[in-house]
Amino acid sequence: MPELPFEIWKSRVENELDTLRRLGALEPGSVLVNENQIDLIVSIKALGFKKVGTSNPELIPVRDHRVAIRISRAFPYPGGLNFEWKSEIFHPNIDPYETGYICLNVIKKWSRLSDLESAVKALEMLIQNPNPDDPLNYPICLEAATFFTENPMEHIREQFEAEEPDDDIIIVDD
Numbered sequence: 001m002p003e004l005p006f007e008i009w010k011s012r013v014e015n016e017l018d019t020l021r022r023l024g025a026l027e028p029g030s031v032l033v034n035e036n037q038i039d040l041i042v043s044i045k046a047l048g049f050k051k052v053g054t055s056n057p058e059l060i061p062v063r064d065h066r067v068a069i070r071i072s073r074a075f076p077y078p079g080g081l082n083f084e085w086k087s088e089i090f091h092p093n094i095d096p097y098e099t100g101y102i103c104l105n106v107i108k109k110w111s112r113l114s115d116l117e118s119a120v121k122a123l124e125m126l127i128q129n130p131n132p133d134d135p136l137n138y139p140i141c142l143e144a145a146t147f148f149t150e151n152p153m154e155h156i157r158e159q160f161e162a163e164e165p166d167d168d169i170i171i172v173d174d
Contacts, residue, residue: 001074001077001079001080002074002077003073003074003077004073004075004076006073009073009075012075012076013038013071013075016071016115016116016117017031017040019115019116019117020040020042020116020117020120023117023120024043024045025042025043025044025045025120026040026041026042026043027040027041027042027043027066036072036073037070037071037072037073038070038071039068039069039070039071040068040069040071041066041067041068041069041086042066042067042069042116042120043064043065043066044064044065044066044067044120044123044124044127045063045064045065045124046063046065046123046124046125046127046128047061047062047063047127047128047157047160048061048062048063048065048089048090048091048127048128049061049062049089049090049091049156050062050088050089050090051090051140051143051144059090059156061160062087062088062089064087065085065087065089065123065127066085066086066087067083067084067085067086067102067123068083068084068086068100069081069082069083069084069116070082070084076110076111076112076113076114076115077110077111077112078109078110078111078112079110080110081107081110083100083102083107083119084099084100084101084102085100085101085102086100089127090140090143090144090147091126091127091130091141091144092130092131092132092134092135092136092141092142092144092145092148093126093130093131093134093135093136093141094126094127094136094141095136095138095140095141096140097138097140098138099138101136102123102126103134103136104119104122104123104126106118106119106122107119107122128153128157129153130144130145130148130153132144132145132146132147132148132149133145133149
């Protein structure tokens with residue numbers, strides 16, 4: 001696997017971390033630096049759901065998600081990054097329980113021109129727009145695929161957004 005010279009790699013990674021900080025996606029205190037790799041946690045803010053219960057399951061909205069990222073010396077080349085899902089989610093394209101695998105082309109087809117900002121934005125879109133037609137082959141993902149096929153995300157999103165109070169309204173009592 002090709003590697004950038006250390007100083008160039010270090011500069012590229014620092015720029016990526018600065019971008020994640022600017023986006024508000026980098027969890028404070030989560031960056032662990034070794035000589036040949038960096039581990040970090042990003043927070044993804046997007047409306048997703050977790051399933052609670054088995055006999056009469058209920059979907060609970062979740063807006064804070066965590067993804068661990070390992071950046072090796074092979075970064076920015078393919079294979080230089082590893083993404084692992086770390087929080088509960090009911091999703092056909094994310095396995096939160098067994099492997100942490102995320103099925104997302106931006107991650108699977110990483111190139112030296114890819115960046116973490118586009119990956120974070122793609123993860124936000126994936127959370128909000130599950131693809132039940134191409135689920136991962138894990139029981140929870142297959143269950144989520146069936147659920148989201150029968151209950152399109154647009155309808156679920158409308159239901160949960162209608163239930164949320166409007167935070168922009170300020171009531172002043174005289």
